[in-house]
Amino acid sequence: MLSTLAGSLALLSGPEAIGTLILGTLLGIVLGALPGIGSTVAVAIVLPFTLGMSQAPAILLLLAVYAGSVYGGSISAILINTPGTPQSAATTFDGYPMARRGEAGRALGWATMASVAGGLVSVLLLIVAAPQLARLALNFGPIETFGLLALGLTCIVAVSSGDMVKGLIAGALGLLLATVGGDPITGTPRFTFGDFRLIAGFDLLAIVIGVFALSEVLLRVSQKLSVAHEFVSFRGIVLPRLAEWRGRLRGLAKSIALGCGIGVLPGTGAATAAFVSYAEARRSSPNAANFGQGEPDGIIASESANNAVTGGALVPTMALGIPGDAVTAVMLATLTLHGITPGVRLMQDNPTLIGAIFVGLLVINLLLLPLGMLASAMAAPLLRMREGFMLTAITLLCFVGVYFVRGNPFDLWVMVGAGIVGFLLRRQGFPMAPLVIGMVLGPTLEMTLRQGLIITNGSFWAFFASPIAATLIVIATATLCWPVLRAGRGWLAARRRA
Amino acid sequence: MTTRVERAGVTLALFLGAAALMAGIGWRDGTGMPPAFAPEFFPRIVLWLLLGLTGLGFVLEVVRGGPSGGDSAWRLARAAVLTAAMLVFAWAMMRYGFFLTAAAFSVLALPLMGLRNPLVVLAFALGLPGALVALFNHLLIMPLPTSPFGHMF
Numbered sequence: 001m002l003s004t005l006a007g008s009l010a011l012l013s014g015p016e017a018i019g020t021l022i023l024g025t026l027l028g029i030v031l032g033a034l035p036g037i038g039s040t041v042a043v044a045i046v047l048p049f050t051l052g053m054s055q056a057p058a059i060l061l062l063l064a065v066y067a068g069s070v071y072g073g074s075i076s077a078i079l080i081n082t083p084g085t086p087q088s089a090a091t092t093f094d095g096y097p098m099a100r101r102g103e104a105g106r107a108l109g110w111a112t113m114a115s116v117a118g119g120l121v122s123v124l125l126l127i128v129a130a131p132q133l134a135r136l137a138l139n140f141g142p143i144e145t146f147g148l149l150a151l152g153l154t155c156i157v158a159v160s161s162g163d164m165v166k167g168l169i170a171g172a173l174g175l176l177l178a179t180v181g182g183d184p185i186t187g188t189p190r191f192t193f194g195d196f197r198l199i200a201g202f203d204l205l206a207i208v209i210g211v212f213a214l215s216e217v218l219l220r221v222s223q224k225l226s227v228a229h230e231f232v233s234f235r236g237i238v239l240p241r242l243a244e245w246r247g248r249l250r251g252l253a254k255s256i257a258l259g260c261g262i263g264v265l266p267g268t269g270a271a272t273a274a275f276v277s278y279a280e281a282r283r284s285s286p287n288a289a290n291f292g293q294g295e296p297d298g299i300i301a302s303e304s305a306n307n308a309v310t311g312g313a314l315v316p317t318m319a320l321g322i323p324g325d326a327v328t329a330v331m332l333a334t335l336t337l338h339g340i341t342p343g344v345r346l347m348q349d350n351p352t353l354i355g356a357i358f359v360g361l362l363v364i365n366l367l368l369l370p371l372g373m374l375a376s377a378m379a380a381p382l383l384r385m386r387e388g389f390m391l392t393a394i395t396l397l398c399f400v401g402v403y404f405v406r407g408n409p410f411d412l413w414v415m416v417g418a419g420i421v422g423f424l425l426r427r428q429g430f431p432m433a434p435l436v437i438g439m440v441l442g443p444t445l446e447m448t449l450r451q452g453l454i455i456t457n458g459s460f461w462a463f464f465a466s467p468i469a470a471t472l473i474v475i476a477t478a479t480l481c482w483p484v485l486r487a488g489r490g491w492l493a494a495r496r497r498a
Numbered sequence: 499m500t501t502r503v504e505r506a507g508v509t510l511a512l513f514l515g516a517a518a519l520m521a522g523i524g525w526r527d528g529t530g531m532p533p534a535f536a537p538e539f540f541p542r543i544v545l546w547l548l549l550g551l552t553g554l555g556f557v558l559e560v561v562r563g564g565p566s567g568g569d570s571a572w573r574l575a576r577a578a579v580l581t582a583a584m585l586v587f588a589w590a591m592m593r594y595g596f597f598l599t600a601a602a603f604s605v606l607a608l609p610l611m612g613l614r615n616p617l618v619v620l621a622f623a624l625g626l627p628g629a630l631v632a633l634f635n636h637l638l639i640m641p642l643p644t645s646p647f648g649h650m651f
Contacts, residue, residue: 165551165554168551169509169551169555172551173548175544175547176516176519176541179540179541185534185535185537190537190538190541191519191522191541214584217580218577218581219577221573221577221580222574223573386611386612386613387612388607388610388611388612389608389613391607391611392604392608392611393626395607396600396626396630399587399596399600400596400630400634400642403591403642403643404634404640404642409588409592412591413588416584416585416588419584420581423581424508425508427504428505428508429505446540449540450533450539450540451534453532453534454532458534
């Protein structure tokens, strides 16, 4: 235990790791502050540049960008009434009115303190809960792992807020993309159409960047581009005094608990947590009457909950290899790209790395305080930048990033193709997170299914002989069927009323 | 905003694509191998799933009402031109180097996104690719493709 901790600290003490933590957090805050980029696109843009790094700094860079971008969204939410990320949408309700009163610095001060508190507590939850969950899953064989992955795939239902069928189609497309290339058992080429460049399958990174970042650029160009924002006066962050916290700590604790709880549930995400927490604070706060007019309790509720999700969402990702949302799906893709197999053995096989991630996350959340003050000053002038500059810069970075990793021109075609397909699908309301989840989980799902069939002499029913696998498959089926049943019940009720 | 025809069209295209792939590998396993050893076993399951889901999605799009008006033709044309520019960029980058193609791409993309000042466009189109080339080719020594006209860019 102590040697693992020492190893983890050693991983974090090198100049590469320290520089990564600082630069990643700064970059994350600035990218998160730019409206429309969001955590997923920010992580996708940075992802290719991690491939030349060693494992721990690479993962920490992405985690720093993730945590930084969730906080960074509050900067534009408060200064220009446009959330940099969807997670910060609820922050605009009270943050912008405060800024219009000339208290932008104070509003950002409340947001910073709440974000740091939410992030720190959620990392503690991750440190306590993830190993317990992983220990439970350690005895899983191929059949149980198949059940677990099937359950993980049903997270797609949760991620596909709005249209379950479209989410499932995107997930199936991801599974199909994962089958392109040589068969893992026999080596027979599948869906390669005689093109040798497809034997190794599609490059996951090119697909991730294409469907998230490049499709975002095309989508924004096909919509009305913003020209300029109304900008309030801002002269730096003003942290709240200790006395000002009186009467607000209970609300803070409640919001953090809500954020952590919602974060652990796959597919719910930080935006949901922020809105649920804001609604609860509005119901129970002693200052409820001031909500919507620049009440700090509203900012605390939204920002502490959305940052509390970051650690919570990593619990199923780290312990079980099940990504809960788009960002954690990209994180899992990163682990795969770095030669680490995500899944139930992740914590067992890489204890030093996992320890470094846990400690690194604590440091990142502490860094939000000083770096938030610095980065908000850096990001504020960027918010005046025209959207066209940002979108062109993102496109160039996508090309550089994908080329930089393998120097393979074919990956550029895959990225542009994925961008075009992503654009066409996203226009019709298909979510892209299930596609990436399908592509990440697909190879392991196939292997465990086929291994299970070899063990059981080709009997599908034997999968139900294992109580754990049977329970997981039944829960997965119920998760899939529940929205259909609910929709059917709603339809019947509507008919009865008519 | 997309029209019902567009949404149904995309779902139908996915259905037809899945059907074509399924026809390519055969609707049923003809190898006689145990499922675990048949290379097409898992893809066939996924394709059946995709066929079912896209079929259901198509029916839902047809049954479900939707707005009749779509996005303006100008905005869609803007996205189409940018898509074509990205394809040309991917093709030309290996032949003419990153700097020249990225600068040309930026000169085309920035006005498409509403930036009209030629000096600003030119400064950005030369500045950002130049900075990236300087960073990758000369500082990090991880070269991006260079042009046939000179090793510096």
